[in-house]
Amino acid sequence: MKYSTVIYTLTFVAAASAQWGNQGWNMGNQGNQGWNMGNQGIQGWNMGNQGNQGWNMGNQGWNQGNQDWNQGWNQGNQGWNMGNQGNQGWNQGNQDWNQGNQNWNQGNQGGGSSGASDDYDFCSSTGHSGESVKVTSNEVGSINGIGYELWADSGNNSATFYDDGSFSCSFSSAKDYLCRSGLSFDSTQTHEEIGHMYADFKLVKQNIQNVDYSYIGIYGWSRDPLVEFYVVDNWLSQWRPGDWVGNKKHGDFTIDGAKYTVFENTRTGPSIDGDNTTFKQFFSIRQDARSCGRIDITAHFEQWEKLGMKLGKMHEAKVLGEAGSTGGGTTGTADFPYAKVYVGSPDAQNTNKEPEVEVPVKNPTGSCPAAVLAQGYKCCSAGCEVVYTDQDADWGVENGDWCGCGGGEPVESCPAAVLAQGYKCCSAGCVIVYTDQDADWGMENGDWCGCGNGK
Numbered sequence: 001m002k003y004s005t006v007i008y009t010l011t012f013v014a015a016a017s018a019q020w021g022n023q024g025w026n027m028g029n030q031g032n033q034g035w036n037m038g039n040q041g042i043q044g045w046n047m048g049n050q051g052n053q054g055w056n057m058g059n060q061g062w063n064q065g066n067q068d069w070n071q072g073w074n075q076g077n078q079g080w081n082m083g084n085q086g087n088q089g090w091n092q093g094n095q096d097w098n099q100g101n102q103n104w105n106q107g108n109q110g111g112g113s114s115g116a117s118d119d120y121d122f123c124s125s126t127g128h129s130g131e132s133v134k135v136t137s138n139e140v141g142s143i144n145g146i147g148y149e150l151w152a153d154s155g156n157n158s159a160t161f162y163d164d165g166s167f168s169c170s171f172s173s174a175k176d177y178l179c180r181s182g183l184s185f186d187s188t189q190t191h192e193e194i195g196h197m198y199a200d201f202k203l204v205k206q207n208i209q210n211v212d213y214s215y216i217g218i219y220g221w222s223r224d225p226l227v228e229f230y231v232v233d234n235w236l237s238q239w240r241p242g243d244w245v246g247n248k249k250h251g252d253f254t255i256d257g258a259k260y261t262v263f264e265n266t267r268t269g270p271s272i273d274g275d276n277t278t279f280k281q282f283f284s285i286r287q288d289a290r291s292c293g294r295i296d297i298t299a300h301f302e303q304w305e306k307l308g309m310k311l312g313k314m315h316e317a318k319v320l321g322e323a324g325s326t327g328g329g330t331t332g333t334a335d336f337p338y339a340k341v342y343v344g345s346p347d348a349q350n351t352n353k354e355p356e357v358e359v360p361v362k363n364p365t366g367s368c369p370a371a372v373l374a375q376g377y378k379c380c381s382a383g384c385e386v387v388y389t390d391q392d393a394d395w396g397v398e399n400g401d402w403c404g405c406g407g408g409e410p411v412e413s414c415p416a417a418v419l420a421q422g423y424k425c426c427s428a429g430c431v432i433v434y435t436d437q438d439a440d441w442g443m444e445n446g447d448w449c450g451c452g453n454g455k
Helices: 002-108 297-306 370-374 416-420
Strands: 132-135 139-143 146-152 158-162 167-174 176-184 197-209 213-223 227-234 248-255 258-271 274-286 290-296 313-324 330-343 394-398 401-404 440-444 447-452
Touching: 132 139, 132 146, 139 158, 146 158, 146 167, 146 313, 167 176, 167 313, 176 213, 176 330, 197 213, 197 297, 197 313, 227 258, 227 290, 227 297, 248 297, 258 297, 274 297, 290 297, 313 330, 370 401, 370 416, 416 447
Parallel strands: 227 274
Antiparallel strands: 132 158, 139 146, 146 176, 158 167, 167 330, 176 313, 197 290, 197 330, 213 227, 213 313, 248 258, 258 274, 394 401, 440 447
16 A cells, blocks of 8 residues: 555656646746747847837937928928019019010001101001002102102012002012102202202001011112112011121111111112112111101211211112012011101191291292202292291192292292202293103203193
């Protein structure tokens, strides 16, 4: 029994020890696992610590970045505000530019006028008056003593000239087109001998397309020397004529109260003396275009002469509309509802202005100076009343128009076309020996003279 008890006890102890050992091993295992977990925890803690440091550094970086972002955002915001202010200025400038562009477009389309206008009564003119002649090919002629010319090198073109001096130029597919009306001379007198010349004009642009260069203003020629001259107050092209017009630029000058750029050029080509001639070209180009105004032609001649640009004997001085294209041709209409080139006082030209009435003086003869007829006016009837006097004549008014009422060297009445060609009116009682469209002609002292009104 004792043995059995011992065995049992040993067995029990062994079994218990085994169980305890097992449990201890398990607990050791669990402890090991806990240690491992602790180790892992320590590693995690260490990693966490490192993460914490990274988090702190990240936090500092985030704060720094936040400050930088705030500063950048503020600076950007300030820049955006400044940009916004600049944008407002840009928008304002854009509106101004658009407004200016609209004004320019209105000037080029729909019969409007681009450029400023001077304050003259004739600037309100809206239409033509009197008899007219329409030409559809190159032609030189006159109507009511007013010279005209149409010239083009190509295209389908026309021009209508009126006996009041106004005219209208229409061109289609033209490479170079010139249309002009005014005074014609016979190349025997200088401008000093002819007298002080002026021109009044009004321009209306209509449906202008594809114009690469253009001159609106005064145009003419002189001989001995052979010179083609321009006084440019406006243009049908988008751009003002530039330095390309002349191989010599004399500079900017104030002429007749406005700034003009003066150019000089030498050219070989078609002229009034043939197709292959060498001649000078003189240009005065206004800096600010105007669609209506008065041009003091002689003032430009005098400025040119100061620069060594001397004209010769006058062939013509006319209001001009010229348009040219370097491509397929230009199209449109340059209408001049008012155009007058004259010699003498501008005051006597403005028939829309009520004359100042002075003490009436009777003119018993009905004669008047040649300067009256040269400007396109007639002699008043006998017994007319003098209402205005200048260096050319005493002036009266009949049928709403100016007329010569004495003064100067009296001559018998004859068409202005006679005087424009350099001839005189015949004496009273002259004998007609020849008649053409300009006048009845007589002979005195071996030379032709005007002896009546012609056909």
